[in-house]
Amino acid sequence: MSPGLYVHVPFCRSKCPYCAFYSVPSAAPVPIWFEGIQKEVLLYKGRFDRFDSLYLGGGTPTFLDNRTLSGLVDHLFTHFDFAADTEFTIEANPCDLSGEKVRLLKDLGCNRINLGVQSFNEDTLSFLGRGHTGEEAREALTRLRSVGFDNVGVDLIYGLPGQALEEWLETLRCALSFQPEHISCYELTLEKGTAFGTLREKGNIRPMNEEDGRSCFLAASRLLRGAGYIHYEVSNYARTEAHCSRHNCKYWEHVPYLGLGPSAHSFDGKDRWWNVRSIRRYAGLLNTGLPPVEGRETLTEEQMRLESLALGFRTRQGVDLRFIAPDAQSMAALSRMEEAGLVNILDGRVIPTEEGFLVADQLPLYFS
Amino acid sequence: MDHIRNFSIIAHIDHGKSTLADRLIQATGLVEDRDFRDQILDTMDIERERGITIKSQAVTLPYVDKKGRSFELNLIDTPGHVDFSYEVSRALASCEGVLLLVDAAQGVEAQTVANAYAAMEHDLEIIPVINKIDLPSADIERVKEEIEIDLGLDSDQAILCSAKEGIGIEDVLEAIVKEIPPPSGATDGPLQALIFDAHYDPFRGTIVSCRLFAGTVRAGDRIRLMHNRAVYKVEEVGLFRLNREPKKDLSAGEVGYIISGIKTVSDVRIGDTITLDNDPAPVPLPGFKEVKPVVFASIYPVASDDYRSLADSLEKYKLNDAALVFQKDSSAALGLGFRCGFLGLLHLEIVQERLEREYDQSIIMTSPTVQYRFVLSNGEEVTVDNPVYYPDPTAIVKGMEPYIRASIMIPERYMGAVMDLCLERRGVNAQFNYPTPGRIEIRFDMPLADVIYDFYDSLKTVTQGYGSFDYELLDYRESDLVKLDILLNGERVDALSQIVFRESARPRALHACEKLKEEIPRHMFKIAVQGAIGGMVIARSTISPFRKDVTAKCYGGDITRKRKLLEKQKKGKKRMKMVGSVAIPQSAFVAVLKTDKDS
Ligand SMILES: Nc1nc2c(ncn2[C@@H]2O[C@H](COP(=O)(O)OP(=O)(O)O)[C@@H](O)[C@H]2O)c(=O)[nH]1
Numbered sequence: 013m014s015p016g017l018y019v020h021v022p023f024c025r026s027k028c029p030y031c032a033f034y035s036v037p038s039a040a041p042v043p044i045w046f047e048g049i050q051k052e053v054l055l056y057k058g059r060f061d062r063f064d065s066l067y068l069g070g071g072t073p074t075f076l077d078n079r080t081l082s083g084l085v086d087h088l089f090t091h092f093d094f095a096a097d098t099e100f101t102i103e104a105n106p107c108d109l110s111g112e113k114v115r116l117l118k119d120l121g122c123n124r125i126n127l128g129v130q131s132f133n134e135d136t137l138s139f140l141g142r143g144h145t146g147e148e149a150r151e152a153l154t155r156l157r158s159v160g161f162d163n164v165g166v167d168l169i170y171g172l173p174g175q176a177l178e179e180w181l182e183t184l185r186c187a188l189s190f191q192p193e194h195i196s197c198y199e200l201t202l203e204k205g206t207a208f209g210t211l212r213e214k215g216n217i218r219p220m221n222e223e224d225g226r227s228c229f230l231a232a233s234r235l236l237r238g239a240g241y242i243h244y245e246v247s248n249y250a251r252t253e254a255h256c257s258r259h260n261c262k263y264w265e266h267v268p269y270l271g272l273g274p275s276a277h278s279f280d281g282k283d284r285w286w287n288v289r290s291i292r293r294y295a296g297l298l299n300t301g302l303p304p305v306e307g308r309e310t311l312t313e314e315q316m317r318l319e320s321l322a323l324g325f326r327t328r329q330g331v332d333l334r335f336i337a338p339d340a341q342s343m344a345a346l347s348r349m350e351e352a353g354l355v356n357i358l359d360g361r362v363i364p365t366e367e368g369f370l371v372a373d374q375l376p377l378y379f380s
Numbered sequence: 381m382d383h384i385r386n387f388s389i390i391a392h393i394d395h396g397k398s399t400l401a402d403r404l405i406q407a408t409g410l411v412e413d414r415d416f417r418d419q420i421l422d423t424m425d426i427e428r429e430r431g432i433t434i435k436s437q438a439v440t441l442p443y444v445d446k447k448g449r450s451f452e453l454n455l456i457d458t459p460g461h462v463d464f465s466y467e468v469s470r471a472l473a474s475c476e477g478v479l480l481l482v483d484a485a486q487g488v489e490a491q492t493v494a495n496a497y498a499a500m501e502h503d504l505e506i507i508p509v510i511n512k513i514d515l516p517s518a519d520i521e522r523v524k525e526e527i528e529i530d531l532g533l534d535s536d537q538a539i540l541c542s543a544k545e546g547i548g549i550e551d552v553l554e555a556i557v558k559e560i561p562p563p564s565g566a567t568d569g570p571l572q573a574l575i576f577d578a579h580y581d582p583f584r585g586t587i588v589s590c591r592l593f594a595g596t597v598r599a600g601d602r603i604r605l606m607h608n609r610a611v612y613k614v615e616e617v618g619l620f621r622l623n624r625e626p627k628k629d630l631s632a633g634e635v636g637y638i639i640s641g642i643k644t645v646s647d648v649r650i651g652d653t654i655t656l657d658n659d660p661a662p663v664p665l666p667g668f669k670e671v672k673p674v675v676f677a678s679i680y681p682v683a684s685d686d687y688r689s690l691a692d693s694l695e696k697y698k699l700n701d702a703a704l705v706f707q708k709d710s711s712a713a714l715g716l717g718f719r720c721g722f723l724g725l726l727h728l729e730i731v732q733e734r735l736e737r738e739y740d741q742s743i744i745m746t747s748p749t750v751q752y753r754f755v756l757s758n759g760e761e762v763t764v765d766n767p768v769y770y771p772d773p774t775a776i777v778k779g780m781e782p783y784i785r786a787s788i789m790i791p792e793r794y795m796g797a798v799m800d801l802c803l804e805r806r807g808v809n810a811q812f813n814y815p816t817p818g819r820i821e822i823r824f825d826m827p828l829a830d831v832i833y834d835f836y837d838s839l840k841t842v843t844q845g846y847g848s849f850d851y852e853l854l855d856y857r858e859s860d861l862v863k864l865d866i867l868l869n870g871e872r873v874d875a876l877s878q879i880v881f882r883e884s885a886r887p888r889a890l891h892a893c894e895k896l897k898e899e900i901p902r903h904m905f906k907i908a909v910q911g912a913i914g915g916m917v918i919a920r921s922t923i924s925p926f927r928k929d930v931t932a933k934c935y936g937g938d939i940t941r942k943r944k945l946l947e948k949q950k951k952g953k954k955r956m957k958m959v960g961s962v963a964i965p966q967s968a969f970v971a972v973l974k975t976d977k978d979s
Contacts, residue, residue, distance in 0.1 A: 198933060246930055246931075247932055247933065264934070277936035277940070286936075318943055322943060326934060341961075348905055370927070370928045370930055371904050371930060372931075373929045376946055377946070
């Protein structure tokens with residue numbers, strides 16, 4: 013498979029209290045970031061095969077001014093080689109999607125939009141610190157359709173403290189009414205280093221309990237699969253096979269990817285490396301001609317195998333049996349999992365069921 | 381000999397014994413202040429953490445008093461737990477006096493009393509020292525009253541000090557010189573040296589710590605250990621300064637060390653008397669006792685591959701701990717290991733901790749047990765200290781278990797609670813003494829098995845730390861004994877089997893089921909935990925499976941993080957023991973043994 017290209021745009025209108033990705037709530041450092049990106053592109057020029065996916069993520073790429081955004085895309089297409097059918101995704105925020113912006117995205121060649129809707133419920137949106145209303149999200153979706161975007165993904169969040177199952181299902185139904193090609197359902201995680209994480213440490217907020225989390229997960233899966241979607245990864249659904257996010261699948265299948273920008277991760281099939289987080293350090297290193305790399309690891313075969321288990325049990329592709337050692341303990345574990353309805357074994361692969369997805373973090377631990 | 385003083389500091393835990401010892405060492409200039417490592421006498425980590433001294437050690441302090449006379453003050457440290465009460469008694473036997481240290485805010489406590497009585501038994505001069513007078517909560521008058529009433533000592537004599545602030549240290553040193561009598565004994569008679577400690581030095585072999593009561597010993601002498609008549613040639617004698625300081629000879633009254641080619645610590649017995657081979661003393665010093673293990677448990681490596689390394693570690697450990705005995709053992713659940721004998725439960729815990737910490741061994745220890753005896757229908761009598769060898773129950777005519785005589789000293793107000801505890805532990809034959817008003821000594825005959833099952837901790841809890849406890853072995857008594865098995869998903873975990881008194885079986889089984897439920901992490905399938913006698917299940921619990929355990933997002937940076945977490949989890953799991961497909965953490969084996977009176 014061809015490699016993918018990711019560009020991290022670390023800017024947001026404001027920080028969402030649950031988000032752990034690196035971003036700053038200001039446009040001021042955009043110029044030095046952009047200068048950095050341009051230099052970093054040159055560092056990797058010619059070092060990866062032709063890409064067939066491009067993903068602008070963040071942060072909020074649509075928060076960039078039009079000139080920078082077009083400059084960025086130009087620069088990427090000038091210096092890197094892309095396949096004709098490249099999947100070109102931009103993450104977008106409903107409040108940035110003016111008619112003008114939507115047309116620009118189209119003109120830039122973007123053929124897939126991933127919209128950070130999160131919810132259509134006003135209370136939930138304000139709890140999540142989102143700067144938009146449900147109505148604005150609906151308008152953005154309509155606008156995208158009207159300009160002809162035929163591959164639109166919607167990000168949703170569930171599992172807020174005290175959230176009722178019915179409220180979550182309403183958001184899902186509302187999303188379905190737009191027939192998006194892709195839906196991501198993320199359970200809210202109160203991660204360390206986020207505002208919610210801090211509240212959690214202080215005991216002011218608690219994650220949804222296990223049983224309610226299960227119900228939300230299973231209900232979503234039932235509803236979406238009923239509507240014809242494929243549940244192809246723990247948190248991801250696609251309307252057809254072709255609509256599974258080509259770029260994201262690369263992360264899960266050890267396909268090489270190059271990540272540009274602060275905090276971005278790259279993988280070339282053997283080595284993984286990650287960039288420094290701070291924009292200033294990122295730009296500074298590039299100014300002195302150095303790669304802005306914070307750390308690097310070479311994956312051993314054993315590590316690759318462990319990752320294949322960890323990642324495989326999260327996807328509908330499952331795990332190739334050759335990654336599972338044929339010892340007595342592993343085999344016993346496998347048949348127990350099958351008995352318990354957590355996996356099915358099909359054509360030399362161990363495929364997780366819905367129940368298997370729910371304990372995907374546990375499954376790899378049972379194999380030697 | 382007039383210039384020698386031999387003394388110990390005795391105190392309840394945390395009253396400042398180590399701090400005071402440090403101050404004395406500093407004040408006498410044995411070490412430069414800047415070289416001073418805190419609390420020099422306690423050298424082992426575990427001792428420091430638990431605040432107890434396990435092995436006694438000694439140090440000789442040079443001191444010039446106010447009148448300009450020079451002295452050698454031998455400070456002999458004592459361990460502070462009933463498992464080591466014999467070692468304490470030998471350390472005290474080596475002294476002429478003690479500093480009885482009392483916390484000015486806490487006052488007289490259980491160990492203060494027990495220690496004071498021990499010192500009285502040895503006829504030692506007791507100097508009460510009230511420490512921590514710098515504390516705002518210090519109540520010197522009350523403490524003095526307690527010293528008078530609880531201990532029957534003259535409190536006017538008490539010295540006030542703050543070990544932490546260095547107040548009154550000079551007074552303590554002066555009192556040692558003035559109040560404690562110098563040792564007596566003829567330097568030219570036949571040698572009599574009391575062994576009160578021994579430790580292993582990788583370069584020199586066994587270093588014996590002793591107190592000379594008569595005679596003289598020097599390098600080149602041939603010495604004899606009186607209990608086993610073994611003879612060794614003395615390589616070096618000397619004093620304990622901060623390090624060993626060789627000396628031409630040691631003579632009556634002195635405290636020092638002897639190095640004589642003794643290979644391991646187990647070749648010497650604490651409490652034994654050393655004499656000269658060519659001019660032996662007619663009798664050894666009184667009080668020698670062979671310490672025998674009373675508690676047994678098996679130790680297994682977590683990973684079976686580590687068996688050799690565990691064997692090596694035990695051998696090395698044994699060099700320094702004569703009280704530990706061990707031999708090979710094997711279990712269906714846990715593989716190859718060792719059956720070990722210990723002085724008591726604390727000794728067991730110390731061995732376990734030191735093996736893990738100092739020797740880097742991951743081990744699993746099975747339920748401790750005592751030595752049972754069974755008379756079988758064929759007339760044979762068998763001794764069983766391992767549940768695995770519990771005889772065929774149909775062949776048992778009668779079972780017997782060891783009893784001890786417990787002596788518990790408490791303030792009167794705890795009498796009800798302690799009586800309840802002792803009766804619950806099958807105590808019989810109660811007797812009461814009133815050594816001082818307000819205090820009571822309760823004596824009970826109790827099965828040792830019930831004492832090693834967390835009795836000491838329970839006693840501390842019900843008496844809020846004011847109960848002191850000591851015991852001696854009595855005899856074997858008839859008892860209705862059964863074997864309790866623990867099953868996980870129907871599979872018996874032999875390492876969790878216990879021999880128990882029939883009436884205790886059900887509560888024990890319930891306890892084990894509850895503890896295992898708490899300690900065994902959830903799996904992806906349900907785990908049934910059962911306690912059973914023979915085929916009959918008498919207790920059960922269920923560990924429910926994971927219902928949900930999955931990270932929401934897994935993209936670029938999450939993958940490395942995820943893998944590292946998995947690697948850590950897998951490593952943790954490697955440290956667990958697999959029984960069938962159930963992973964049991966070490967903590968579960970330990971938790972099953974503990975009661976939870978204190979939670
Ligand atoms: N305030 C105060 N604290 C003290 C004094 N002596 C010891 N301590 C503290 O009491 C605690 C126990 O002291 P330590 O010497 O370890 O007691 P041990 O268990 O008897 O050896 C430590 O935290 C010491 O710092 C003192 O004179 N005054």
